[in-house]
Amino acid sequence: MARGDEPLLSQGRPSSDHSDERSVEEEDALLTGQKTQQPRNYGWAFWREVGLFAWAVIATALVILLAVLYSHQQQTSKPTPSGGGWKNGRPTGKRNLIFMVSDGMGPTSLSLTRSFRQTETGLPIDDVLVLDEHLIGSSRTRSTSSLVTDSAAGATAFSCGQKSYNGAISILPNHDPCGTVLEAAKRAGYMTGLVVTTRITDATPACFAAHVNHRDEEDRIAEQEVGEHPLGRVLDLMLGGGRCHFLPNTTDGSCRKDDRDIVDLAKKNGFSYVSDRKGFDGLNFGSNVKLPLLGLFASTDIPYEVDRRNMNDIYPSLDEMARTALVALQSATEDSDKGFFLMIEGSRIDHAGHGNDPVAQVHEVLAYDTAFASVLDFLDQDDVEGVLVGTSDHETGGLATARQLHDTYPEYHWFPAVLANATRSAENLAYQLRDHIAGEHISPLDTGIKTPPRSSSSSSSDLESYIRTHLLSHGLGIHDPSAPELTRLLHTATDPWPASYILADMISRRAQVGWTTHGHSAVDVNVYASSPAQARPLRGNNENTDVGVFLREYLDLGEVVKEVTRELREKGAGAWMGEGLEEAVTGNGGDHYMGDFRKRDEVGGCGCVAGGGGGGEHVH
Numbered sequence: 001m002a003r004g005d006e007p008l009l010s011q012g013r014p015s016s017d018h019s020d021e022r023s024v025e026e027e028d029a030l031l032t033g034q035k036t037q038q039p040r041n042y043g044w045a046f047w048r049e050v051g052l053f054a055w056a057v058i059a060t061a062l063v064i065l066l067a068v069l070y071s072h073q074q075q076t077s078k079p080t081p082s083g084g085g086w087k088n089g090r091p092t093g094k095r096n097l098i099f100m101v102s103d104g105m106g107p108t109s110l111s112l113t114r115s116f117r118q119t120e121t122g123l124p125i126d127d128v129l130v131l132d133e134h135l136i137g138s139s140r141t142r143s144t145s146s147l148v149t150d151s152a153a154g155a156t157a158f159s160c161g162q163k164s165y166n167g168a169i170s171i172l173p174n175h176d177p178c179g180t181v182l183e184a185a186k187r188a189g190y191m192t193g194l195v196v197t198t199r200i201t202d203a204t205p206a207c208f209a210a211h212v213n214h215r216d217e218e219d220r221i222a223e224q225e226v227g228e229h230p231l232g233r234v235l236d237l238m239l240g241g242g243r244c245h246f247l248p249n250t251t252d253g254s255c256r257k258d259d260r261d262i263v264d265l266a267k268k269n270g271f272s273y274v275s276d277r278k279g280f281d282g283l284n285f286g287s288n289v290k291l292p293l294l295g296l297f298a299s300t301d302i303p304y305e306v307d308r309r310n311m312n313d314i315y316p317s318l319d320e321m322a323r324t325a326l327v328a329l330q331s332a333t334e335d336s337d338k339g340f341f342l343m344i345e346g347s348r349i350d351h352a353g354h355g356n357d358p359v360a361q362v363h364e365v366l367a368y369d370t371a372f373a374s375v376l377d378f379l380d381q382d383d384v385e386g387v388l389v390g391t392s393d394h395e396t397g398g399l400a401t402a403r404q405l406h407d408t409y410p411e412y413h414w415f416p417a418v419l420a421n422a423t424r425s426a427e428n429l430a431y432q433l434r435d436h437i438a439g440e441h442i443s444p445l446d447t448g449i450k451t452p453p454r455s456s457s458s459s460s461s462d463l464e465s466y467i468r469t470h471l472l473s474h475g476l477g478i479h480d481p482s483a484p485e486l487t488r489l490l491h492t493a494t495d496p497w498p499a500s501y502i503l504a505d506m507i508s509r510r511a512q513v514g515w516t517t518h519g520h521s522a523v524d525v526n527v528y529a530s531s532p533a534q535a536r537p538l539r540g541n542n543e544n545t546d547v548g549v550f551l552r553e554y555l556d557l558g559e560v561v562k563e564v565t566r567e568l569r570e571k572g573a574g575a576w577m578g579e580g581l582e583e584a585v586t587g588n589g590g591d592h593y594m595g596d597f598r599k600r601d602e603v604g605g606c607g608c609v610a611g612g613g614g615g616g617e618h619v620h
Contacts, residue, residue, distance in 0.1 A: 008117065091556045096339035096386035097185075098326075098375050099158070101204055102368050103151060104350025106395025107200065107521050110149035112358065112416075112513065114366040115401070119416035130364075131390075135234060136535060137527040139544045141394045144173050148522045151350065152215040154393025154544060155207035161548030161561075169203065169212045169221065171397040171577065181548065182208040182341055184557040186234045187564055191291070191329050191340040194235065195321045197302045198347035199242025200225065208343055209235050211568065217578040218245045219256050226266035226294065230571040231564060233269055236291045236340075237328060239321040240347075241298035243275060253299050266294050276611040280316045284332060286327025295321075304348055304425040306363035319371040326378045339384055341555065344371060352425075353396025356515040357504040359476075361399070372528070379530055387534040387554060391547055392525035398516025405509060418511035421477025426507070429475045430500035433489070436466060464490060476507050 091101060095386040102109075108132060118127055143153035145165035154163045156171070160178035164171060172181055186192050194205045201218040210224040222245040227233035244255035256262075263273055271294045274280055283289050297315055302308060308315050316324075322344050329340040346368030352360035372390060379386045404410040467489050472478040485506055492498040501518075508515065527542065529535035535549050552561050 104396030132616035193237035196240035400514035
C-alpha cells in the first residue's frame with residue numbers, strides 16, 4: 001500500500017509532535033469541565049495594531065487637554081504688549097472699552113438691511129453685514145415702569161446697571177442718582193467720550209454723564225455735560241448734534257429756555273469747541289485734537305445718512321466722528337496706565353423706526369455697520385487690550401419684512417429693490433414740501449433736488465405736479481401714486497410730519513415692509529462683541545442690566561461706581577436734577593389694560609416727532 005493511502009489511524013503513521021501533550025490537556029478538560037487555555041503566539045501584525053490604537057488614544061487625550069487649556073486661557077486672559085488681561089476673574093492692566101448703541105435697531109433691521117445691500121450691490125445671498133459676524137447674544141429690554149422701554153430707561157440700564165422708569169436719566173425710581181460707568185471711569189483715571197448723531201443731550205448720551213428726573217431737561221443736561229456737575233467735569237470728548245441747547249435764547253438757532261451760554265461755560269471749563277465741517281476737518285481725524293473737546297455739528301440732529309451723504313461738506317458721518325474720537329483718546333492715553341471709555345451711538349436708526357421709513361432705516365444701519373467695522377479695525381491694530389460691545393436699547397417701529405396689503409391671503413414677498421430706487425428720506429422730502437409751499441427755494445435740508453419756488457398764485461395742479469415729479473419720482477422712485485395718496489399729500493402739505501408719515505407709508509407699501517407702531521416695541525435685541533471670549537458673560541440671552549454690569553466689571557470699576565454713587569447722593573435730590581415726577585410716571589402701573597386706545601397726550605408726551613433743524617425727536 002502506498003504511504004499516501006494508509007489509513008489515518010494506521011499504527012505505522014507518525015503522530016504530531018504535540019499529540020501526546022494535546023491528549024493530556026483534552027483528558028484534563030474532560031475530567032475538570034474547564035477549558036484549557038492555549039498560549040498564543042502574537043505576531044508583528046498584532047502588536048502593530050495595538051501600538052496604533054494606543055497612539056490614537058494618547059493623541060486624542062492630548063488634543064482634548066490642549067483644547068481645554070486654550071479655552072481656559074481665552075476665558076481668563078488675553079496677553080498684549082501692554083500687559084492687559086484677566087487674573088482670578090478680574091481684569092488687569094491697561095485696557096480700552098468701546099460701547100456701541102444701535103438705538104432702536106431690532107433683529108428685523110438686520111434682515112431688512114442685509115437683503116437691501118445684497119440687492120442694491122448684486123451681492124450673493126450668503127453675503128452678510130459685519131454685525132452679523134459678531135453676534136453673541138440678545139438682551140431683554142423692559143423698564144421698571146413698562147414692558148416697553150424708552151431710550152432713557154434703556155440707557156440707564158447700560159450706564160448704571162440698574163433698571164429705572166421710562167424717562168429717567170441715570171435716576172432710580174426712588175429719585176436717587178446712580179453712578180455711571182463713565183463717571184467711575186473718569187474718577188479711576190480713564191479718558192471718556194461720547195459720539196452720537198442726535199443731540200448730545202438726547203437720552204442715550206445723557207445717561208452716561210448727567211442725572212435728571214426726566215429726559216426733557218435737555219438744557220440742564222447740557223450744563224452737566226460740560227462740567228456743571230456734582231462730580232465736576234466727567235467728559236473729555238463730545239461729538240454730535242444739539243447745538244441749540246448750548247446757545248442762549250437771545251441767539252439765532254437757540255432752543256434753550258434761558259439766556260445761559262453753555263458754549264461759553266464749556267470754554268471756561270477748558271473745552272475746545274468746533275461747530276462746523278471746517279472745524280471738524282481741522283481735527284485731522286483725531287491727530288490734531290486738544291482735549292477736552294466739544295463738537296456740535298447740527299442745531300438738533302445730524303440728518304439721516306441717506307440725506308447727509310449729499311451734504312457731506314456740511315455734516316461729518318458717524319464713522320468719521322467715531323474714528324476721530326478713537327485716535328484722539330488713544331493719543332491722550334498713550335503715556336497713561338489707564339485707557340479710555342467711549343460710547344458711540346447710531347442714534348437715528350431709532351428715528352427712522354419712529355417715522356416708519358425703511359429707506360432711512362437701511363442707510364442708518366449701514367452707517368452703523370461701517371462704524372462698527374472701523375472700531376474693529378482700530379482694536380486689531382492697537383497694542384492696548386480692548387473690547388467692543390454693542391447692543392440696542394430697544395426696537396422701534398415693530399418692523400416686519402412682510403406686509404399684508406389686502407384682505408386676501410398675502411403673497412410671501414418683500415421687495416428690497418423698491419428701497420434702492422429712493423434717494424431721500426421721507427423726513428427730508430416732507431421738509432422740501434413744506435418749504436415749497438411756503439415759497440422758499442432754499443431749504444435748510446435741501447439736498448440737491450431742484451425745486452422751483454411756488455408763487456402764491458400757483459394752482460393745486462401745479463402743486464400736484466411738483467409732488468409727482470420732484471418728491472415721488474425723483475425722491476422716492478415712485479411713479480404710480482394713487483389718487484387717494486395724492487389727495488392726502490395735497491391736504492396735509494402744510495404739516496411736514498404727517499406728510500413724512502404718508503411718504504414713508506407709500507414706499508413701505510410698495511416694498512411690502514410692515515410696521516406695527518410709530519413707537520417702541522418690547523422685542524429682545526441683539527448683543528454684539530469684538531471678542532466672544534472677552535465678552536463671555538454676555539453670551540446667550542441677558543437682561544439689559546447685565547450689559548451695564550459687564551461694562552463696569554471689564555474696567556474693574558465696581559468699587560468706584562459705589563464711591564461716585566455715594567458722592568452723588570450726598571449732594572441730595574434737588575434743583576440740579578430738575579423737576580420731580582409723580583408716582584404715576586415712575587411706578588410700574590403702566591402694564592395694565594386700560595381700554596383699547598389711549599391718546600398719548602392723555603398720559604403725557606407726544607407720539608410725534610418734532611420739527612426743527614436737521615430733524616429731531618424729543619420724546620423717544
